[in-house]
Amino acid sequence: MTACSNDFLRDSATRCAATPPEAANGDRKRRQDPTGPGTAVITKTKPQTKRPNLYRVLLLNDDYTPMEFVVHVLERFFNKDREAATRIMLHVHHHGIGECGIFTYEVAETKVTQVMDFARKHQHPLQCIMEKK
Numbered sequence: 353m354t355a356c357s358n359d360f361l362r363d364s365a366t367r368c369a370a371t372p373p374e375a376a377n378g379d380r381k382r383r384q385d386p387t388g389p390g391t392a393v394i395t396k397t398k399p400q401t402k403r404p405n406l407y408r409v410l411l412l413n414d415d416y417t418p419m420e421f422v423v424h425v426l427e428r429f430f431n432k433d434r435e436a437a438t439r440i441m442l443h444v445h446h447h448g449i450g451e452c453g454i455f456t457y458e459v460a461e462t463k464v465t466q467v468m469d470f471a472r473k474h475q476h477p478l479q480c481i482m483e484k485k
Contacts, residue, residue: 405484407460409452411444411467412479419445421476426452429466454485 419441426437430452444450455463460482471478
């Protein structure tokens, strides 16, 4: 077999007809040299996704906001049932601070804004803050 027929078996007929014998020998050497040009290792990597940071939404105790208003806020903005809302409200009352929920940054920020706006609208000094967990 000639050099052209070997290349024909490996490559296409067009390449064999268009490639002079000296160039075919150079191609053969490059294919045999694993470190030479024309050799590539393709790896598929899976992108690593990072979980978003979580934030605690907290209510602060004050001496003026009625307990029933705090329970209503917890039911309305944090989807707590009456019992859970009352338990959190009493925790805030006795300890000065209480956790309403844990959320991503955008959700926590929205909840804090909603609670603060609602409290101001009803003329209560209730404070709601968020902190990184």
